[in-house]
């Protein structure tokens with residue numbers, strides 16, 4: 001009997017790290033902690049698999065930075081209760097809508113309250129603050145460009 005066996009490598013998403021600007025994609029993309037897995041299969045069934053390396057990067061273009069096991073563990077723990085990709089997409093839209101309003105723009109506290117109804121950023125308040133500031137600044141720059149031309 002012939003035994004079919006092979007070694008392979010695959011990349012697996014491990015932990016979601018939020019929407020972040022990717023220089024390569026030119027915009028916000030979903031960032032993840034990725035795991036590079038090496039596996040051995042017999043008749044296409046994986047028998048042994050082990051993590052070869054970790055990297056954090058953009059899920060669209062897969063560019064990222066390799067990190068060691070200790071750093072990966074820290075990311076996993078730190079982002080264990082981080083909102084999901086689905087929630088982040090909604091939050092992103094909410095901030096954009098809020099930022100687009102020039103007149104009658106509600107207070108940021110109200111926006112934060114609305115966001116709080118959807119998901120919890122506790123422990124990641126700084127990330128949310130930065131995201132709001134970046135989106136709002138981007139919008140202001142766009143508006144300024146339009147006014148100038």
Ligand SMILES: [Zn+2]
Nearest residue numbers: 022025058061
């Ligand atoms: Zn990218």
